[in-house]
Amino acid sequence: MLRLLRSFGVVAVAALLLAGCTVAQPNEQDGLPNDATTLRVLAGSEVKDMAPILESAAADKGIRVVFDYTGTLAGTELVASGRAAGRYDATWFPNNRYLSLLPGAAKAVSSSVKIMSSPVVLGLRPAVAARLGWDSAPPTWADLATAAADGEFTYGMTNPAASNSGFSALVAVATALSGTGTALTDADVTAVGPELTRFFSGQKLTAGSSGFLADKFVADPTLVDGVINYESVLLGLAGKGAPLTIVRPTDGVVTSDYPLTLLASADTGKRPLFDTLTAWLTTDAVQKRIVSETNRRPGVPGIDTGSAFPAGILFETPFPNTLDVANTLIATYLDTVRAPAQTLFVLDTSGSMAGERLTALQQALKNLAGADSSTTGGFAAFRNRERVTLIPFSTAPDTPTIVDVPAADKTEALQRIRDVADGLSADGGTAIYDSLERAYALARQQKAERPDTFVSIVLMTDGENTDGATAKDFSDYYATQGADTRSIATYVVLFGNGNVDELTSVAKLTGGQAFDALNGDLSSAFQDIRGYQ
Template sequence: MPAALAAGLLLSTAACSGSDPAGPGTPGELRVLAGSELVDMEPLLQEAAEEIGVTVHMDYTGTLDGVDMIRTGEVEHRYDAVWFSSNRYLNLYPDGREALSAETPVMASPVVLGVGAEAADRLGWGPDDEVTWADIAEAAADGELAYGMTSPAASNSGFTALVGVASALADTGAALESDDIAGVTPALTEFFSGQRLTAGSSGWLAEEYTRRARQGELDGMINYESVLLSLDHSGELGQPMRIVHPADGVVTADYPLSLLATAADEAAEDYHTLVDHLTSPEIQEEIRVRTHRRPLAPGGQAAAQDFPAVTELPFPARAEVVDQLVDAYFDRIRRPARTVYVMDVSYSMRGERIEGLRSAMHTLAGTDTDSLADRYLRFYGREEVTLIAFDGTVHPPRTFTVPPEDPDPVLADISATVDGLSLGSATAVYDALAAAYGELDDVDEDEFTSIVLLTDGEVNEGMDFPEFRDGFHPRLSEEKRDIPVFTVLFGEANTEEMTELSALGGGRVFDARETPLAEVFREIRGYQ
């Protein structure tokens, strides 16, 4: 199963081989801004180019970033169409609805729970048993179910799951309203007490879940039904996965391919040609077989009967309700985050690099929250943040805890601390990283704990990587060894070494050498 590209970075990938894509409106070429999970459609789009003469070029982004780009007009003259797992949130905004001239659902996949067969048997959830979100919340509250889910601010599967679970647990029979959120918060807190893994993309979540499930650390995963089916069929889990379709309802992604109102006439013709192709019976069957998504077009209804029936939950009718729910999730409901930021302040960071670091940290401190995506970049309520700067020596750490109410004074202190960073000589990466582990003496399973390392140079002071890898890291407690380290590369940092470092604890490497650091931080926040 191909891993979905992490949300937040616009990674351009042409769906058909050949020269660089021409601009929007070029006959025979369609530029599409898409959700990252649609990477797995590229083989079908490559075949479509040969069959119908329409070459599709896909750029990938996260859901909230995509909504921002559409509403602000950033997509105009860059793209002809957009393709996300759902337009429900976009359509809550008048300027979002007006940006589209046509939309056609192509396939479907509900967001559900996959549980390892052994855990399902232990919980008494047989293949034919009815299980509700309330049952799942009870199992999580009792410590009987540990699962992973993507961040609602970074990935649509997590966003959709949050809306669906809240709507089901509110049990009003109607779309969720602002007044319902406070009432359902205790039940949601119980539900998300079982979340032990967060991620910025559905693909990375599936990969990390596979690793942790095989080690017995996780019982299940909330994700698209199609991702769960693909993972189950891969055989990588070592045991079957039982897919739970909650009886009290789900929210289903319907993947509408949508034409932008600003698209040229030629692009509109190509769009309709592509839609006709994708919704044909033959291609609907190919989508079902290759991606495990449910057919939607009339010709695919027979194949759709192979999937269990689901009850569809109503989506909130107002954008402010969704925003309030996501706010509550981060500030009050989910497990708090605990992160150590290890920041290189060696002399090579002078100029644009240190200013980029300061700017990115200001965004995390809530200085820039104009966009929907940046709004959820900020440090969350109850989050513990430790800053460790280093050059040839390790500077004294500073730790802040962000209160859920009136966080601004603490956030201002974080910004002031970063503004006060001064540059020194040499680069003692691994001494600083060892200090970061020292700040995490009490690893709490009720927190999402991680380390973020930002460095632009080769290690030339203190411990080297072999000493750290072979000497220091193995001596850590098991809990500390499992803390993910997310490394951010820029400048002359050793890519191979940083990749191996991140792999020690199941982390990731993020490349900021050609991408603004603020965008890299946006991606990292999905994993914290």
């Protein structure tokens, strides 16, 4: 499950109890709260904005909904594998298209009801859209690719391996550029590679979720000219001081229809709750409320939306009809067409890490270096063309190990990372901030050497800072740095006895996020972070 610490104050994997809008933390053994009036829902983080509406469901219908959030691809794999059985009653992802491709999916799902919809489109600064003429004459994806390759605009998009909005955009642009008018094949993905590279040359910002991407854009509008995201998210940015011109490519989009889905494994007593809730959500009154409060389109026909959306019908892009094609498309994006990553891992190897904690760290690194054979594990693995830097630290930062993963056979590079992981040992104190400053110096150097890359830092520690610079010293240091430093986010992994408030402040200061591994599961936290790199 997603171990992201949202807004740096809510404990990750938290479930939203929609009676009174309180927040609960699921017990690691017992899971989400469960009783005869509760639906336990495995959901994409995109539906967090439905909380106020679901509070009304609790008041009007006596049905409580508790959420556990995860990425769409990771969540669908959990469902299809049968590992969601008994833990959840239902799912609520942006769509079930990827789920439908997975073996075991059909028997895992009982029924689903489409609640609302939102296409994935481009939002541009009004001045940029006007300069390109797209405010009055919507372009095709080919037009977008040409303009991106010519440096006419830049944009941010989520990682397709972690987020449905990024995957939907990737499917739409690849299908349109293939020119076949039909669902992609493996041959189409190969053939369209050069054009995809042109299109993604304009991507200068990545993220692991649609919400984080939007927040990054609002926080620093100078980063890119626009973002590819759900139409609903883009429309909502006007209220956050970042109004955008919505560009809907004329040759096709992928629309998310947000199906609330009952799992076949759910107790029989959950069916009436599901039926009552979905019937309530699809009433005219609630549908109109969804439109006004979330900027999504209705999930049922005949709802008067006024002027909320432009007239006309969007052309819906055909979705890949085999799992192999979908996975090949994602792998092509990660390994070939998008800008490569440079990732620096600042890793606590102090004395307190001895034993199980060090073993967990070693396994987490080895999983990223190819030891995890699952689909999501494969997408999280170190990628072709990526530079991986490992900086162990204790009383002081150790000598960095830099591994360049080649564009072709990465076997040797991944083995070297696994060997370094096996060679880690625990001893000494904890110089968190000296080590982080060392990482930033090296990250700036690497960014200067390879400017067209996504550079980020991962900080993992299990304890309090005991040596060298303090948290205030680091804050003061960061305040003196230029744009080359401030463009590099730090993603913090909370582990063991780490100072949660202090470390999440580091993530917030640097434009990153904090991820929860306080339960000891470093591998899942590291895998979640990979969606942001």
